Amino acid sequence: MIYKANFKNYLFVLLAISIFLSCNQSQKTEVIIQGNIVNPMGNIVQLVGPGEMEDGTLSLNFQRETNIDENGNFIDTLNLKSSGYFFFIHGRERTQLFLEPGNKLTINLDSRKFDESITFSGDGSENNTYLKKRFLYQENNGVDVIELSKLESKEYLNQIDSLKQWELNFLKENQNISDNFLNIEKKNSHYKFLQALERYPLYHEFYAKKEAVYDVSFMSPLNSIDYTNQDDYILFPDFKNLVMSYYQNIFNKSDNLKEDLRKLNLSKSTIIKRDLVNQGIYLLSAGNEKNKDLYETLIDLAKEFESTGIDSLTISKLTNKFNVLSSLEKGMKSPVFNNYENFNGERTSLSDLKGKYVYIDVWATWCGPCIREIPSLKLIEKKYENKNIHFVSISIDERNRPRYNYEAWRKMIVEKDLGGIQLFADNAFNSNFTKAYGIDSIPRFLLIDQDGNIVSGNAPRPSDSKLVELFDSLGI
Template identity: 35%
Template structure:
């Protein structure tokens, strides 16, 4: 009788082990972590997972199948979760998108999403698109749509919900880029080279003082309009530091203007200001670090028609506009512009 019972127990255990898990196991290893936690969320779900000092984390989640955002305190990435998956993530925050890798059961779905993000970033290069005339630009958009469509349909193992939503998003995404480019063109007409620059006065400086654009007269001024939550903004930091170092003895001031506000920091202006100061300190940001007093509603930001960030501006020593939408620090075009101005 004992043997029969023992056999039945073994069968029951084996049966339980073979049953699919009704939860997701997720773990990770983050190099140069941005925070002491990561957040996984979508419109109806949110879970904060502690990150240890060594950058590791792990947890189990019961979820509805679908695409979620994983936010590490600095940037976010898409991850596809489904009960039964066992995922392990590795990433280095210094090269966030380029280093994201998933392993384990279900990893191919999230690796596809990571590759999708990199491809979109490569194809939708705003600086390059703005250099094209209207006919060539539209031909480029047609080419981009074809390449994205082919990529989204390239792997039959990818969940159909990912493929279908990706395909559905192509036209709206390209239309948003068209609108942005048209706004940029209109902005450059309204703010041409040589026109007096919009100004700012007595903005809070990280060094505890107040800074106005007039204080910098006599120098070229390269302004980076950014925010702590903006991934593309932070991606420019290493390049900006490099340019600052190369031009530290030239007649140019480098200004970084944060437009962090209460809407993106738990409804608190104080929290926005604290997060700005924290990132300036942790990232050892150089140049002149300013905090725009009204975020997006700051007059200087509105006068320059800034609807997306990062945005870079170059002003000449007399306070006139050189470029209302200057090249990014990571672009070779910036050094060409500096050379043209004999900086």
């Protein structure tokens, strides 16, 4: 594996969306999970892992809770149409499971030594013992993804290929696992390798601070991917990431969205379409010249959706946002904020800043990507000090939230020595200014001209070299 930091959480994030591979309809569908927990933390165990149930329905948020009795025993019976990955959760600990129809799996553990003490017996125990052994090894011998990403392309390719071969050899050493599980794990290792290839340019540029250089053969293994393969999309988290990255790249760069998405549109991959529509909502932004094409493309992808329930809400949200943003084209009057509290104790409105360009950073103290932009923002502020531009940061922290709140905002400004004009929004994400710009994710950067008109409702981030190009093109 190529992740070092908290391998368990990595597995949980990536495998929480995995679901089941189809198997013979004649198989028994009953699965029994039972066991005993010494020193239990509370009286509940959870089983989490989306899957296809016996009646054929697909649950993307499958979750079961089972009570632990006074002696630490638990037992649960569920019906599964096909095999796949789950997570067994107790308190703050979790372990990955692989369940197949007909399994009768016994799990015993001491919650004070969760990972080390857990044992499996019964049908399916070999598969799950393998997962435990692999997890413990990788947690103790993980590869530093930062240092790996800094490598030049040839050495990087050698390293990720070695990691893939290690996984396959480790798998081969465990001969008692089921054939079904063996085949799934082999494919899983291949998709991990492909995802490592795909993300190399981005990760290398971020960690090595320079553009990645590689020949055309480096990415050639990606050419054989079928990005409409819904079965693999559902089962393999790394494949899901590859698919989402592929289509988001099309959304960002395509000059003909309908043509570039034709194959997907003609496919039966409804779940992929649904996820893309949900993600596409966040690509709509004020002043984006592609909004109309993007909206029409997303609506086209959604034509197979249900007319009620969550699908209906998604389409409604998409349409509402498009309608809001249609009144926020480049050159139109910007929405305004009035009397926002300034860190210095005064009140500031957008109208107070007329006469200069205004670069606005919408952020929050709980937002990791926002905080990562701070060093770059400081450099930009210094570069354009005393120029024809105001730098404004608007916090959308909730005033009375237990942790990330008004006081945390004031504290972070001092601790990180933040410059520019520091403002606190009047109603967090629900502030009129934030809603008027259709902001539903942060950080978001806005650029407004000297007369209060929109230059960009989704301006480049401070860490993006295109921001300086934009400023210079405007003569700032």
